[in-house]
Amino acid sequence: xxxxxxxxxxxxxxxxxxxxxxxxxxxxxxxxxxxxxxxxxxxxxxxxxxxxxxxxxxxxxxxxxxxxxxxxxxxxxxxxxxxxxxxxxxxxxxxxxxxxxxxxxxxxxxxxxxxxxxxxxxxxxxxxxxxxxxxxxxxxxxxxxxxxxxxxxxxxxxxxxx
Amino acid sequence: xxxxxxxxxxxxxxxxxxxxxxxxxxxxxxxxxxxxxxxxxxxxxxxxxxxxxxxxxxxxxxxxxxxxxxxxxxxxxxxxxxxxxxxxxxxxxxxxxxxxxxxxxxxxxxxxxxxxxxxxxxxxxxxxxxxxxxxxxxxxxxxxxxxxxxxxxxxxxxxxxxxxxxxxxxxxxxxxxxxxxxxxxxxxxxxxxxxxxxxxxxxxxxxxxxxxxxxxxxxxxxxxxxxxxxxxxxxxxxxxxxxxxxxxxxxxxxxxxxxxxxxxxxxxxxxxxxxxxxxxxxxxxxxxxxxxxxxxxxxxxxxxxxxxxxxxxxxxxxxxxxxxxxxxxxxxxxxxxxxxxxxxxxxxxxxxxxxxxxxxxxxxxxxxxxxxxxxxxxxxxxxxxxxxxxxxxxxxxxxxxxxxxxxxxxxxxxxxxxxxxxxxxxxxxxxxxxxxxxxxxxxxxxxxxxxxxxxxxxxxxxxxxxxxxxxxxxxxxxxxxxxxxxxxxxxxxxxxxxxxxxxxxxxxxxxxxxxxxxxxxxxxxxxxxxxxxxxxx
Numbered sequence: 001x002x003x004x005x006x007x008x009x010x011x012x013x014x015x016x017x018x019x020x021x022x023x024x025x026x027x028x029x030x031x032x033x034x035x036x037x038x039x040x041x042x043x044x045x046x047x048x049x050x051x052x053x054x055x056x057x058x059x060x061x062x063x064x065x066x067x068x069x070x071x072x073x074x075x076x077x078x079x080x081x082x083x084x085x086x087x088x089x090x091x092x093x094x095x096x097x098x099x100x101x102x103x104x105x106x107x108x109x110x111x112x113x114x115x116x117x118x119x120x121x122x123x124x125x126x127x128x129x130x131x132x133x134x135x136x137x138x139x140x141x142x143x144x145x146x147x148x149x150x151x152x153x154x155x156x157x158x159x160x161x162x
Numbered sequence: 163x164x165x166x167x168x169x170x171x172x173x174x175x176x177x178x179x180x181x182x183x184x185x186x187x188x189x190x191x192x193x194x195x196x197x198x199x200x201x202x203x204x205x206x207x208x209x210x211x212x213x214x215x216x217x218x219x220x221x222x223x224x225x226x227x228x229x230x231x232x233x234x235x236x237x238x239x240x241x242x243x244x245x246x247x248x249x250x251x252x253x254x255x256x257x258x259x260x261x262x263x264x265x266x267x268x269x270x271x272x273x274x275x276x277x278x279x280x281x282x283x284x285x286x287x288x289x290x291x292x293x294x295x296x297x298x299x300x301x302x303x304x305x306x307x308x309x310x311x312x313x314x315x316x317x318x319x320x321x322x323x324x325x326x327x328x329x330x331x332x333x334x335x336x337x338x339x340x341x342x343x344x345x346x347x348x349x350x351x352x353x354x355x356x357x358x359x360x361x362x363x364x365x366x367x368x369x370x371x372x373x374x375x376x377x378x379x380x381x382x383x384x385x386x387x388x389x390x391x392x393x394x395x396x397x398x399x400x401x402x403x404x405x406x407x408x409x410x411x412x413x414x415x416x417x418x419x420x421x422x423x424x425x426x427x428x429x430x431x432x433x434x435x436x437x438x439x440x441x442x443x444x445x446x447x448x449x450x451x452x453x454x455x456x457x458x459x460x461x462x463x464x465x466x467x468x469x470x471x472x473x474x475x476x477x478x479x480x481x482x483x484x485x486x487x488x489x490x491x492x493x494x495x496x497x498x499x500x501x502x503x504x505x506x507x508x509x510x511x512x513x514x515x516x517x518x519x520x521x522x523x524x525x526x527x528x529x530x531x532x533x534x535x536x537x538x539x540x541x542x543x544x545x546x547x548x549x550x551x552x553x554x555x556x557x558x559x560x561x562x563x564x565x566x567x568x569x570x571x572x573x574x575x576x577x578x579x580x581x582x583x584x585x586x587x588x589x590x591x592x593x594x595x596x597x598x599x600x601x602x603x604x605x606x607x608x609x610x611x612x613x614x615x616x617x618x619x620x621x622x623x624x625x626x627x628x629x630x631x632x633x634x635x636x637x638x639x640x641x642x643x644x645x646x647x648x649x650x651x652x653x654x655x656x657x658x659x660x661x662x663x664x665x666x667x668x669x670x671x672x673x674x675x676x677x678x679x680x681x682x683x684x685x686x687x688x689x690x691x692x693x694x695x696x697x698x699x
Contacts, residue, residue, distance in 0.1 A: 085420040
């Protein structure tokens, strides 16, 4: 139930933000009767209406839920672990996007492999190093050399390398 | 890209890759006429087998699909999504066959961990587990795997036959489509949300609207003004559906898996595949027939999918079995029925996709992305303008079904090895593969960022219980719906009655309404039945 309430709140925020942004859409002499902002405005209003319905439904259910009912009021317990687990993975991804242009694909992708494996419980040691370096080189050979994809070379290009 | 699918977002859907299928050697008639033209189509299929890498793409897709399906958490759609970026540089027919074959392979692959470690590799394999794992516990794991593979091949061939028979007649109807009809078709596609919404129809609608909102990013289809681009030129073509799909399905699954415990290991001595003997084949005929019929019906109806087909056919096989008491305790029929059904769905799900462009499942949505990337627009024009692509797809699926039998047994040791790799290492390699694959599409790190963002949104949606497929449907169909709605109103001078004056549009809107009412009625009926059962208990 708490999950539905929070979900409804997030959806309402998205609908509001999206509605505000429709105000930035320019009008055009070529526009039809509905205009470029017409359909987005309808979407925003519909989403807001659904969000409010979800919230109302959750509140009504909460009102009639008694102790001992099968459905718990706080159904978000344990979900924080999922978010924190994902946050680490997301951080690794963002770091990759930020660093790959400067560091180069080969080193970045090997680092991603090492970081994710480490984050998921692999121990620090030669095995991890072998996996990361071997994986990085394999990916680099496959994408850059075999498929001919121009992967970011980073500072290596200044040194005349990959 | 046809006018019906819009113009403003061409590059985002087509990726700037022109189809090389312009030379329609058969003039499109080969798929219209029976008899002699059918023979010409078969000959063209054989020709394509020799002149294109089709014969390699099909088994490669099957092998990839089996490996992906065998990994718990990697669904058929995720296996296909991971492969999608690599198909950009490929010749269109081979690319589509590779993706479609992956779907076939993954449906079988999902049964491997279901039978061996009591963990379904795919949702549809959840029904296989009910008797497959007990068989393995009785030391009959090899027999269960053999029945699963044999039934999967039968289902795959049956589904292919239905695909060939049903698709063209349905698609020919779409030749008479107007902008009003295309709008109504889009609405029909979106009406699938009613049955895909999971527990809450409101959540399904919310997810669908989120997808529709994403589809408005980019250039307006009528006036050409930019919308929600924040001054970024990269967003003028809109957000490519492929990025949303990979983010929502694959990345969010990795995010979710990062907090899950490692899956169970399969015993290394786990079996050699043992195919059913003649007596067993006779016994399996009835459940396989049930699986084929249920799989065809469920595949053709958008939104039903392999999981429902598997459980439904399992239930029907038990109902019609002479040995009901064996079900749940290691019945071979309990493995055969769902495995036939989910492999039948893997091919019949292409019927609504190829005929009308409606993706009825996650995997079909990914395949639609693959078709659009190569400039192949589903519908009647596909059969007219790219007949060789359709023939190539049918031929490729035939080769894929055949190779499933061979690769399915040969690849088992590799599957076992893969399933037994540390989860940490597997996740690291999949993450690296996604980053590398996405970059190859447009050589753009913005795309990688968008996929990470879509993955985060997907994770939040999963946690909040918002279904993912309605959002994908919204992204894929949003532009079709909006552009044709507005074109229709331009034609009518703003009169909405134009939608009721077009017979096809009216019929499709009526079907959509019936579909929605039917889904809601089913929900109410199920919840009342559930309530009654609970009160009796």
